[in-house]
Amino acid sequence: MRSGFRQRLLSPQGVVTVLAAGVLLLAVVLAPLVWGHDATATAVADRVRGPGGDHPFGTDDLGRDVLARVLVATRLSVLLALGSTTIAVLGGTVLGVVATVLPRPVRRLVTALIDILLSFPWLLLTLFFSVIWGASASGAMLAVGFAGVPTVARLTYTLSSSVSGRDYVRAARIVGVGHAGVIVRHVIPNILPPLLVNTAAHASAALLSFAGLSFLGLGVQAPGYDWGRLLREGIARIYVNPMAALGPGIAIILTGLILNSLGSLTGETASRTSPGPKARRARAIRRAPERPESAAVVEVEDLRVSFPGPDGGLVERVRGVRFSILPGETVGIVGASGSGKSVTAMAIAGLLGAEARISAGALRFQDIDMTSPPTPAESGRLGLEVAVVFQDPLTSLNPSLTIERQLTEVSEVHDRVPRKESRRRAREVLESVGIAEPDRRARQYPHELSGGMRQRAMLGMGLMGRPRLIIADEPTTALDVTVQRQVLRVLHEARRRTGSAILFISHDIALVSGFCDRVLVMKDGEIVEEVAAARLEEAGHPYTRALVACVPHMATDRSRPLPVIDEGEIAEEART
Numbered sequence: 001m002r003s004g005f006r007q008r009l010l011s012p013q014g015v016v017t018v019l020a021a022g023v024l025l026l027a028v029v030l031a032p033l034v035w036g037h038d039a040t041a042t043a044v045a046d047r048v049r050g051p052g053g054d055h056p057f058g059t060d061d062l063g064r065d066v067l068a069r070v071l072v073a074t075r076l077s078v079l080l081a082l083g084s085t086t087i088a089v090l091g092g093t094v095l096g097v098v099a100t101v102l103p104r105p106v107r108r109l110v111t112a113l114i115d116i117l118l119s120f121p122w123l124l125l126t127l128f129f130s131v132i133w134g135a136s137a138s139g140a141m142l143a144v145g146f147a148g149v150p151t152v153a154r155l156t157y158t159l160s161s162s163v164s165g166r167d168y169v170r171a172a173r174i175v176g177v178g179h180a181g182v183i184v185r186h187v188i189p190n191i192l193p194p195l196l197v198n199t200a201a202h203a204s205a206a207l208l209s210f211a212g213l214s215f216l217g218l219g220v221q222a223p224g225y226d227w228g229r230l231l232r233e234g235i236a237r238i239y240v241n242p243m244a245a246l247g248p249g250i251a252i253i254l255t256g257l258i259l260n261s262l263g264s265l266t267g268e269t270a271s272r273t274s275p276g277p278k279a280r281r282a283r284a285i286r287r288a289p290e291r292p293e294s295a296a297v298v299e300v301e302d303l304r305v306s307f308p309g310p311d312g313g314l315v316e317r318v319r320g321v322r323f324s325i326l327p328g329e330t331v332g333i334v335g336a337s338g339s340g341k342s343v344t345a346m347a348i349a350g351l352l353g354a355e356a357r358i359s360a361g362a363l364r365f366q367d368i369d370m371t372s373p374p375t376p377a378e379s380g381r382l383g384l385e386v387a388v389v390f391q392d393p394l395t396s397l398n399p400s401l402t403i404e405r406q407l408t409e410v411s412e413v414h415d416r417v418p419r420k421e422s423r424r425r426a427r428e429v430l431e432s433v434g435i436a437e438p439d440r441r442a443r444q445y446p447h448e449l450s451g452g453m454r455q456r457a458m459l460g461m462g463l464m465g466r467p468r469l470i471i472a473d474e475p476t477t478a479l480d481v482t483v484q485r486q487v488l489r490v491l492h493e494a495r496r497r498t499g500s501a502i503l504f505i506s507h508d509i510a511l512v513s514g515f516c517d518r519v520l521v522m523k524d525g526e527i528v529e530e531v532a533a534a535r536l537e538e539a540g541h542p543y544t545r546a547l548v549a550c551v552p553h554m555a556t557d558r559s560r561p562l563p564v565i566d567e568g569e570i571a572e573e574a575r576t
């Protein structure tokens, strides 16, 4: 993993970038000490000289060495650019990340404000702010910094919104990780690479803006000087000594290039490094009250889920769904894409976003009423007792955390299990889900595992708790048939060992009927039929019969095309 970074570092671009950054750093640190005297010593007899042996860039109108002044100005120019970049990046990142977890109306307000500010050109904003803070070095630093906040905030908001919709963030929420934990552990490590690249690009733009402000007389004031100020002084003498203007100009361009190259190098690095700070939080867990063994794990009565439609109204996607799941039972939901299978399952797990409007006669997991937001203790229990395995193994796991870290999160957050113990347990669980060499695999990142292993690792996350319900949302769709079987076997084994119930979602009625005890058939947001898996052939609803008819069997005539589901025919048949 890190060899990729080494390769990049050892590439011609990497070597040149590192050497150039080293020279720049030396200039920042040493130039004022080494050339400080030459930069300020006046020699009236030598004033306004062109480039020559003693003065490679010539002299200014007080006879001071221009090259020495350009070198000495490196410190102030770079530090001011970095200062304003820090303001922009810190302010923008905090605003962008926090905006993603704000309630919808406030979030809209904040993003609208960011968009309005973005519609003004950066330079215009900078000039506006520099008028507020006055023509000084610190005023210009604040102006350039604050003018950059909206750009960084927009980028951060877009990046973190896309990450916070990922399955592994949803999984972390199930585990009960709060907003701060999700941001620190899951969002920031995954938006860091593009942010770092952007920071470097921002630093080089800030350097330019600073030079611009000083050039206009709004930045660094005499007797101080940065490259922008030197440029301003040099322009006046450009026909006598072009190097007086070109010198600081070249310094600005070279430094901008170094910052940009560092950005791409660092961006690549960040995507391959392990996570940043580790937030740890444990919650008091209220143990589940004793319940009779036969009581349903899941109870759903007249569940309706709506989402805002394109015209602003609500569109009902799940309509009057009703079913229950007993302990240890395996229930399958089949149906066409968009029929509401996932929405139903996510409603049970409490994982629908804030935009979903849920109403139900009853929506209960164990004794937890899922129609209202869970209390902290209930969240803790949900984290331990509901396991979710999503369809896409690549988005199900956080790419910036090792497998072990993702598994131990559950027990550390909820069970206050010491790190060493939860690591031991993680290895046990990995072994139990059929992952060979659990020690080695635990230390790897998701991309180093095969698709089937990632699915099993995801199931392992659920098994780190005390699952009463495993929701498997199309867990095998992306896998080949052999791996599908392994994953199903592991699911089956997990159910046997833990006594957990399974809600298994799939398009594939053959798979569901082979794996589940009972099948719910969904169509257009409704359960049109509930049937024992063994009696699917006797299904009464035309849609179920059509689904079953599409599955080839030993007696299927292979010379003829498989039947196609005809919606019109089914509707007609259902009416009669």
Ligand SMILES: Nc1ncnc2c1ncn2[C@@H]1O[C@H](COP(=O)(O)OP(=O)(O)OP(=O)(O)O)[C@@H](O)[C@H]1O
Pocket: 307, 308, 317, 335, 336, 337, 338, 339, 340, 341, 342, 343, 344, 353, 355, 507
């Ligand atoms: N957050 C959301 N906002 C708006 N509409 C949504 C949202 N989530 C789901 N829907 C809509 O609800 C309907 C049911 O979606 P759901 O994901 O449950 O389908 P599904 O049966 O699981 O399909 P698939 O098998 O393709 O995953 C779809 O029309 C989908 O577009």
